[in-house]
Amino acid sequence: MLRPMEGGGVYDRHNEYQMRGGLLHADLVATAASGIVPDERRGSVVLVDYGCAQGRVSNPLIRSAIERLRRAYPGVPVQVYHNDLLTNDWASLFERLRSEDAYLNVAGGPVTPLVSATSFYEPVAPRGIVDLGLSFAAIQWLSSPGPRGCGSALYFDQLEDGPRAEMARQAHADWTRFLDRRADEFAPGGRLVLDMMGVPEGGTAAGHQAWQMVRGICEEMQREGLLDAARLDGYVLPVYERSTDEVRRPFAEAIGTRLRLEQLALVPVPSPFTERYRADGDAGALAAGFVGFLRAFSEPSLRDGLGLDDAALEALYRRLAARIEAAAAGFVFDVHALTLVISRID
Numbered sequence: 001m002l003r004p005m006e007g008g009g010v011y012d013r014h015n016e017y018q019m020r021g022g023l024l025h026a027d028l029v030a031t032a033a034s035g036i037v038p039d040e041r042r043g044s045v046v047l048v049d050y051g052c053a054q055g056r057v058s059n060p061l062i063r064s065a066i067e068r069l070r071r072a073y074p075g076v077p078v079q080v081y082h083n084d085l086l087t088n089d090w091a092s093l094f095e096r097l098r099s100e101d102a103y104l105n106v107a108g109g110p111v112t113p114l115v116s117a118t119s120f121y122e123p124v125a126p127r128g129i130v131d132l133g134l135s136f137a138a139i140q141w142l143s144s145p146g147p148r149g150c151g152s153a154l155y156f157d158q159l160e161d162g163p164r165a166e167m168a169r170q171a172h173a174d175w176t177r178f179l180d181r182r183a184d185e186f187a188p189g190g191r192l193v194l195d196m197m198g199v200p201e202g203g204t205a206a207g208h209q210a211w212q213m214v215r216g217i218c219e220e221m222q223r224e225g226l227l228d229a230a231r232l233d234g235y236v237l238p239v240y241e242r243s244t245d246e247v248r249r250p251f252a253e254a255i256g257t258r259l260r261l262e263q264l265a266l267v268p269v270p271s272p273f274t275e276r277y278r279a280d281g282d283a284g285a286l287a288a289g290f291v292g293f294l295r296a297f298s299e300p301s302l303r304d305g306l307g308l309d310d311a312a313l314e315a316l317y318r319r320l321a322a323r324i325e326a327a328a329a330g331f332v333f334d335v336h337a338l339t340l341v342i343s344r345i346d
Contacts, residue, residue: 026060026061030064038073060101062103081125085119126185133182133186152222153236156205206241206336217316218316237301258344267337273290277328283328287322290331
């Protein structure tokens with residue numbers, strides 16, 4: 001059983017980076033929504049948010065999609081599927097749906113929120129009903145951790161030779177599986193707007209420096225007896241930052257007969273933590289902000305993968321904050337978002 005994500009909206013309070021990235025795609029979402037033609041036989045329009053977390057990133061985009069749809073079809077019923085793992089912080093998502101700016105308050109026909117609590121590598125919605133899918137900062141997460149027996153390597157770009165190739169194969173298989181499931185679910189004319197973390201050609205992964213720091217801390221904690229060497233040797237974070245070529249590859253294979261890659265761009269997403277540091281010079285605030293962001297998405301995976309208890313987790317993130325504060329002037333975490341628009345081939 002996967003450990004539940006921490007409740008109380010912790011992820012949403014620390015996802016400023018994800019918000020910044022998601023809102024870069026507002027025009028793409030609005031354009032895709034404008035192209036929806038409701039199926040009279042089905043009687044409703046279906047939107048799906050794949051990897052929704054607590055909905056802070058997707059809510060304004062879903063709202064704008066429904067508003068755009070309402071211009072042409074004021075009374076059409078809309079169903080919104082929120083998809084994430086069963087261990088997601090669902091209570092915080094439901095609380096967000098009660099807010100004044102929630103998409104449920106868009107005027108017009110009924111809007112019904114639904115939950116699909118499963119991996120997006122499996123079927124999320126019934127076949128042939130999804131008119132518009134959204135997914136932001138989720139598809140870099142793989143279906144399972146990376147290869148075992150890799151020493152203290154914790155992140156995909158710390159792997160070498162065979163293990164690196166093995167994780168690349170896993171990332172390709174997962175990406176292909178994700179697309180195959182969506183091809184099953186799309187209605188005629190269905191589209192998907194998504195982003196994921198990417199690596200520029202000849203560039204460096206966004207997580208390179210931060211995860212090198214985490215690796216060093218874990219090695220230190222292992223020597224101190226706070227972390228089991230076998231657990232460290234058997235775990236690689238299930239995150240993979242793809243290149244544009246890796247994103248394109250399934251469309252040149254069998255999935256290319258079912259789905260079309262309409263748009264692909266690598267978009268830089270400036271770091272809000274670095275921007276503030278450059279403005280105020282507060283290295284402590286930089287460290288605290290970044291570690292809050294990292295911890296919000298990494299803690300459940302590190303806790304289970306490395307077998308860390310509460311005290312060990314606190315030690316890990318406390319030491320990471322101290323290292324980032326000491327290296328603030330040279331600390332880099334530059335995200336590049338691979339932005340895609342994908343459509344069903346009818």
